Amino acid sequence: MTDSFVAGNHQNFLVAGGARIAAANPADPLANLSLAFLGDPTYADGRTASTSDYLDAANGYYQQDAQRMRAAGYGDRVYGRALTSGGKTWLQYWLFSYYNPQNVLGFGVHEGDWEFVQVGLDADGAPDVATYAQHDGGERCAWSQAQKTSAGAPIAYVALASHASYFSPGVNPRGFLPDDYHRGGGYQVAPTLEVVSPSTPFMAWRGKWGASSSSPVAPRRQGKWGAPNSFNADANPCTVGAAQAAATARAEDMGAEVPAPRITATRDGARASVRYRFARLGKDRDSRPTTLLVRVARDGAPEVAVARRVRVRRRDGRASLRLPPAGGGPYVASASAFSKRGARSRIVRAPLR
Numbered sequence: 001m002t003d004s005f006v007a008g009n010h011q012n013f014l015v016a017g018g019a020r021i022a023a024a025n026p027a028d029p030l031a032n033l034s035l036a037f038l039g040d041p042t043y044a045d046g047r048t049a050s051t052s053d054y055l056d057a058a059n060g061y062y063q064q065d066a067q068r069m070r071a072a073g074y075g076d077r078v079y080g081r082a083l084t085s086g087g088k089t090w091l092q093y094w095l096f097s098y099y100n101p102q103n104v105l106g107f108g109v110h111e112g113d114w115e116f117v118q119v120g121l122d123a124d125g126a127p128d129v130a131t132y133a134q135h136d137g138g139e140r141c142a143w144s145q146a147q148k149t150s151a152g153a154p155i156a157y158v159a160l161a162s163h164a165s166y167f168s169p170g171v172n173p174r175g176f177l178p179d180d181y182h183r184g185g186g187y188q189v190a191p192t193l194e195v196v197s198p199s200t201p202f203m204a205w206r207g208k209w210g211a212s213s214s215s216p217v218a219p220r221r222q223g224k225w226g227a228p229n230s231f232n233a234d235a236n237p238c239t240v241g242a243a244q245a246a247a248t249a250r251a252e253d254m255g256a257e258v259p260a261p262r263i264t265a266t267r268d269g270a271r272a273s274v275r276y277r278f279a280r281l282g283k284d285r286d287s288r289p290t291t292l293l294v295r296v297a298r299d300g301a302p303e304v305a306v307a308r309r310v311r312v313r314r315r316d317g318r319a320s321l322r323l324p325p326a327g328g329g330p331y332v333a334s335a336s337a338f339s340k341r342g343a344r345s346r347i348v349r350a351p352l353r
Contacts, residue, residue, distance in 0.1 A: 001210070003069070014033050014038075015053065016053040039201035055112065056210075057112075077194055080092060083226075085227070091120075094114060094116055095114070095115045096115075096209070100163060102162040102178050110210055112212075113209075117133065128143050131228075131232045131235050132235075135174075137236060139237075159182040160181040258288075259279060261335060263276045265350045265352045267353070270322060274318065274321065276319070287339055291311055293309050293336050294310060295335070331352035334349045
């Protein structure tokens with residue numbers, strides 16, 4: 001969220017005292033906004049941070065920005081820490097989403113979304129319990145009931161649009177609020193771990209991660225950060241049945257090998273034409289490519305990019321994208337294929353000619 005900008009079009013800002021004090025675009029005359037700029041009690045330039053400060057991404061390009069930043073390498077990360085509390089060791093995992101679109105008549109939608117999963121270790125250092133955050137509360141399961149990959153990692157089913165984490169696939173009714181759909185048929189990932197601590201500047205920052213009224217505060221400012229035992233005790237008891245637990249979450253799907261296409265890219269005025277061809281598509285639903293994420297970026301400037309997702313119906317096809325704004329290139333095209341269940345191919349690249 002701190003780095004998102006499209007030169008000449010829109011960018012994110014840090015707002016303090018009602019005024020913009022830092023901007024995501026390094027070419028902007030304001031201070032350069034980044035994770036490293038955030039801090040507590042002061043920003044990188046020495047100015048004092050306040051609880052009324054916030055990151056502002058209000059521009060109407062949430063989905064495009066999120067896809068573009070993810071394609072640039074910002075996605076698929078989890079921020080983890082270990083702590084001892086009440087005689088128990090907890091492994092905490094914090095996940096950030098750029099935007100939360102779930103709402104009722106427009107209420108509830110917000111910029112930024114910090115989600116949370118924790119695993120408790122017994123006196124021998126072995127996992128014995130897990131707690132997943134779900135909106136204002138959570139759910140706890142014995143480790144034996146949590147679904148796991150073949151490597152032993154816990155699996156979280158993330159609800160569409162709301163990002164709440166569940167232990168098993170399904171649909172969770174929420175009364176007058178929208179149902180949580182966490183069926184497990186979407187994108188799957190084993191995120192890269194980045195270790196953080198109470199002194200990691202952006203984890204301790206005092207402001208809000210978004211300009212919406214319900215945008216979240218940083219993890220260190222949330223009660224779960226320092227009270228994992230209480231969060232676990234207050235969570236709802238596990239609802240995963242024995243039959244569901246035995247299903248083990250399609251662990252093999254995450255390792256399914258999706259074929260990558262070959263691509264060529266040409267320029268047509270202000271647009272790029274990316275042609276792709278698969279050597280094979282196959283019939284196995286775990287590995288057959290069904291969608292393709294195509295991206296065009298300025299060479300050497302991955303943050304200046306556009307991205308598009310296209311449906312794969314045949315072995316070959318073409319995707320047309322507008323060129324990134326502000327600049328004449330050179331440009332590089334990249335593509336990655338996804339199966340229906342979310343497994344992903346390697347990323348392939350080609351220069352724009």
